[in-house]
Amino acid sequence: MSCLAYDLVDIPNGDTVDYGHRIEFGTFITPGNAPATTPVALAQLSESLGYDLVTFQDHPYQAGFLDTWTLMSWVAAQTSTIHISANVLNLPLRPPAVLARAAASLDLLSGGRVELGLGAGGFWDAVDSMGGRKLTPGQGVEALGEAIDVIRGIWDAANRSPLVIDGEYYHLHGAKRGPAPAHEIPIWLGALKPRMLRLIGRKADGWLPSLPYLEGSAYKDGNATIDEAATKAGRDPREIRRLLNIGQLPGSSTDWAEQLLPFAIDDGTSVFIVMGDDPSVMQRFAEEVAPALREAVAAERSVSGIQTGRVRSTIALAKRREGIDYDGLPESLVARAIEPGDSGYSRVKSTYMRGGTPGLVLQVQTTAEIVDALAYARAHPEIALAVRSGGHGISGRSTNDGGIIIDLSKLNAVDVIDEARRLVRVEPGTLWADVAAALQPNGWALSSGDYGGVGVGGLATAGGIGWLVREHGLTIDHVRAVEIVLADGSLVRASADENTDLFWAVRGAGANFGIVVAFEFEVDEVGAVGWAQLAIDAGDTATFLQGWGAVVEAAPRDLTSFLIMGAPRAGQPAVAQVMCMVDSDDPDTIIARLQPIAELGPLLQQSVQIVPYASVMANVQDGDHDGQGQPNSRSGFAEHFTPEFAAAAAAMLESGAVYFFSVRSVGGAVSDIDADATAYGHRSANFSIAALGGNDARLDAAWRILQPHMEGMYLSFETDQSPARLEDAFPPKTLARLRELKLRYDPANVFRDNFNIIQLA
Ligand SMILES: Cc1cc2nc3c(=O)[nH]c(=O)nc-3n(C[C@H](O)[C@H](O)[C@H](O)COP(=O)(O)OP(=O)(O)OC[C@H]3O[C@@H](n4cnc5c(N)ncnc54)[C@H](O)[C@@H]3O)c2cc1C
Incomplete structure (x- = not known):
């Protein structure tokens, strides 16, 4: 289903309303009275016929019916493009916080194909028979209103505070939020009566009634009630999608399309859902009625000039x-x-x-x-x-x-x-x-x-x-x-x-x-490489660092080694995590390269494998980025790990201001390239050093201990972007050329967020 977002235009006055949404079509399948595989096959047929949406009844109290949510999950796994919704879910038998998680999970797993059709309940004796809470119709509407808040609250994964809702019907005392769905799941309500319609206007994203239940002017009146409630709540009525379950209408396919056209043009219906489990009707509608209706709506819209596209809610616009x-x-x-x-x-x-x-x-x-x-x-x-x-x-x-x-x-x-x-x-x-x-x-x-x-x-x-x-x-x-x-x-x-x-x-x-x-x-x-992860007791930090530096510098180029140390922990020895890659799949070569490193101190843990390079790089933790605050990091290069450097590094770590100290070996092939060949400075260094601290001022103070023993810096590991640091990142000749080129290629300084090459005043 297309998402909504277009610029606001005035809704036409008078009897006709077209909210400008994309015209879409769906099917409405019964999850019972047939072999369990039938609804799945009908859903697959719907997808192959080009329907946008497949929906399922939900009567969890009905003898022999499949559970709708389980069916939807199965269908999601057996289809690839069609969107899926209940039509509509029985809320009283489904706790909304759990339902929110289920919907978000299925949305993520299906690639954003889940929509949420909800109903207040209705068959209260049946709900009661299943152990659900029997409510009056009025209470059912109120409970549904609270449930919408619960569902949206759970989906609001970006909100770090636990969800607290102390409602009349639902009580959440610090629920954890998330996952956020893959897309903005719309909440459509199945409704007929004014109280529900007003709830739609206030809170929901769509109205999903069934045409056979709408008598006289009920559909027009219902839309008017929704629009009025939406406007009163400060919403744009076009935020609310109008869907309609329809049965087979008399006459030819052209007649059928003609009978549906006024719903689209005059009442703003944009999703037509064909009821029934008859494959031949589904096929006829998809192949004959839907294209004719879509074409007719497009023709009407080209005359009326109705704007179509995406609507952002008033809340989003704010x-x-x-x-x-x-x-x-x-x-x-x-x-x-x-x-x-x-x-x-x-x-x-x-x-x-x-x-x-x-x-x-x-x-x-x-x-x-x-x-x-x-x-x-x-x-x-x-x-x-x-x-x-x-x-x-x-x-x-x-x-x-x-x-x-x-x-x-x-x-x-x-x-x-x-x-x-x-x-x-x-x-x-x-x-x-x-x-x-x-x-x-x-x-x-x-x-x-x-x-x-x-x-x-x-x-x-x-x-x-x-x-x-x-x-x-x-x-x-x-x-x-x-x-x-x-x-x-x-x-x-x-x-x-x-x-x-x-x-x-x-x-x-x-x-x-x-x-x-x-x-x-x-x-x-x-080819395959030697990959080692070692934890070494670095209690005598200075000696360890000096030894590691000497071994790495003297090693053949097929060895590259990185090390990480952290702030001291009370009662625990300093530990260095040392990672090594040996560009060889020969065990003897790998051991020969690793042995001098393993001997630098008591080995607390070791793991050595011969693996493809890609396996080492597959160390990604999936997920959306969720960084907090701003990092504080300092960077420098060292030619050698001299005794003075090692002692200063140990003292810096001892200060406790650095929680992550990392050293990457460089040198080797990096130094083969002429210093002027690229804008990267400091090719002669053998080590690239970075230190991260929680507090910038403390980090600076600690870094000052080490800085006299280093030169330059690798801009990718530095967060202090003060212009003076440019002179550390780039040698003078390089910086002068960069400044000249910056004036030529980016005189207005459009690109300025990463060590801006500017002239110092
Ligand atoms: C966990 C971690 C491990 C790291 N390990 C290493 C390492 O081992 N070796 C190493 O060298 N670096 C390492 N880095 C540093 C890393 O190389 C830089 O932070 C790099 O900028 C990240 O690139 P990105 O595209 O992911 O970042 P982004 O945050 O997307 O981009 C960073 C900056 O790069 C610039 N940029 C991004 N895309 C483009 C583009 N297409 N064209 C022009 N400019 C662009 C922009 O200024 C942008 O602000 C590491 C960083 C992290 C966080």
């Missing part, structure tokens, strides 16, 4: 942020826009490390949309702009407060473009775990970083210090060309032969120069 011209969004981006009031917002507002509250996220899918999004952002010079690929930026602020995000996560293709040259085209939203998995069947790998959840766009524009870095160099050293959208919206290619200045700048300072929409990498042949 969450829009100052300064963003939401209504000026180009047509190409309307379906890509996620606003603070949209249900998908909680999934995109934050990144892995940062909490954010952007005003608009544009989840683009093509280069043309990137160009449009950038033009739109340029028209908002005062509004923060962030570019997001994998959302793992530490320095890069790929979320913000009240700004615009161009989100590239849907651009995630990996294609081999020249097998002989091992040339691969990778889009920026791809995660490194997926790159590794895509290359593995060819026996290839591309050294990226240590975590498969990091995105290509951020890492491959800054450096890329990965598990194979000593053997195969940085990720940027494998870039053979980029396609990049520049600040003025032009799409250019940069390589060793084209736009060579830009090609130089993109490899180390890419975030300042444009949005890379594709990278061409020359990847390496990499």
Whole structure:
């Protein structure tokens, strides 16, 4: 079912109302009186006939009927495109908090195909017979109103506070929220009487009555009651979808369509659901009636000029942020826009490390949309702009407060473009775990970083210090060309032969120069690798660090090693987690490389495997990003782990201000490349160091202990973006050239969220 969101226009006065929703069709299937497989087969038939929606009766007290929710779950698994709803669910026999979770779960599992049709109850003796609570009709409506709050409260996964509802019928005392459904599940109510209709106007997303029960002007009156209640509640009546269960009407298919047309044009019905389990009727309706009706509605609308599209609720509109011209969004981006009031917002507002509250996220899918999004952002010079690929930026602020995000996560293709040259085209939203998995069947790998959840766009524009870095160099050293959208919206290619200045700048300072929409990498042949995870007692921290540094520096390039240490814990020895990759599948070679490291201190834990590189990169914890606050991280490079460096690092750790201290070995192949070949600085260093702390000032104080023993910094691990730090990120000659190029390629400073290359005053 299409979601709703279009600009508000006045509802036409008079007798005719067309709310402008897309015309859709559904079927209405009985979950009983037939073999259990029949409703499933009818649902599959509905999908193959092109229906948008399949719905099921729900009478949980009926002898021999399948349970509707179980049936819906089964149908969801046996179909792939059709949306699924009960028509309508008996609420009194289903606790709403559990129902909310069930609906969200099925929505996630089915790829956003669940809608929620609800009923107040009705058959109260039957409800009573099943142990449900017998209510009066009035109480049933009130209970349904409370249940809607419960359901939406559970779905509000972004809300960190436990859900408390102290209602007349439902009492929730601190329920945990989530999961959020995959899409904004509409709540449609089956209703006839004014009390229910007013509830729809106040709270629901749709009215789902059955035509045979509507007598005289009941449908028109019902719609008017809903509209009035909606307006009174400050809602736009077009937020509420009008659905209609219909039986077979007399006459030919053309007659049938003609009889339905006034419901669409005069009463705003946009979802017609054919009742009954007769496959021939379903087929005739889908093949003859539905197309005729759709065509007739389109013809009427072309005359009336009714605007169709998406409606955002009044509540959603109220969450829009100052300064963003939401209504000026180009047509190409309307379906890509996620606003603070949209249900998908909680999934995109934050990144892995940062909490954010952007005003608009544009989840683009093509280069043309990137160009449009950038033009739109340029028209908002005062509004923060962030570019997001994998959302793992530490320095890069790929979320913000009240700004615009161009989100590239849907651009995630990996294609081999020249097998002989091992040339691969990778889009920026791809995660490194997926790159590794895509290359593995060819026996290839591309050294990226240590975590498969990091995105290509951020890492491959800054450096890329990965598990194979000593053997195969940085990720940027494998870039053979980029396609990049520049600040003025032009799409250019940069390589060793084209736009060579830009090609130089993109490899180390890419975030300042444009949005890379594709990278061409020359990847390496990499077979199975030795992969070790060791925990070593590093109680004598300085001695341990010095020893580790010496072993790694002296080791052949096929060894790359990273280490992590944390703040001291009372009563526990300092422990170093040491990860090593040996680019070899020969056990003797692997052991020879690991032995000197294992001997650096008492080995507390060890795991050594021979695995494909892609298995190591499959270390991604799935899920939406849910970063909180802002990280504080410092970065530097060291040539060697001298006794002075090691003692200072031990003292820094002892201060307790650093909760995560990581060292990545570099050197090797990184140092083979000329220092001026790319914008990445500090190629001679053997170690890249990062320290994260909870408190920025304390972290700075601790970092000052270590800083005299380091030089430079890797911008991807630094959060202090003060302009002076640019001089640490880039050697003077590199920085001077970058500044000159920045003026040429981005004079208006459109790209400014990741170590902005600006002149110091
Ligand atoms: C858990 C974790 C582990 C890490 N491990 C490593 C590691 O081992 N080695 C290493 O080198 N780095 C590592 N990093 C750092 C990482 O490389 C950077 O943070 C990188 O910027 C993340 O890229 P992203 O696309 O996921 O991030 P995003 O947050 O999407 O982007 C970060 C920034 O990059 C820029 N950017 C993103 N996409 C594009 C694009 N298409 N064109 C131009 N600019 C763009 C933007 O300025 C953006 O703000 C790690 C980070 C984390 C959080």
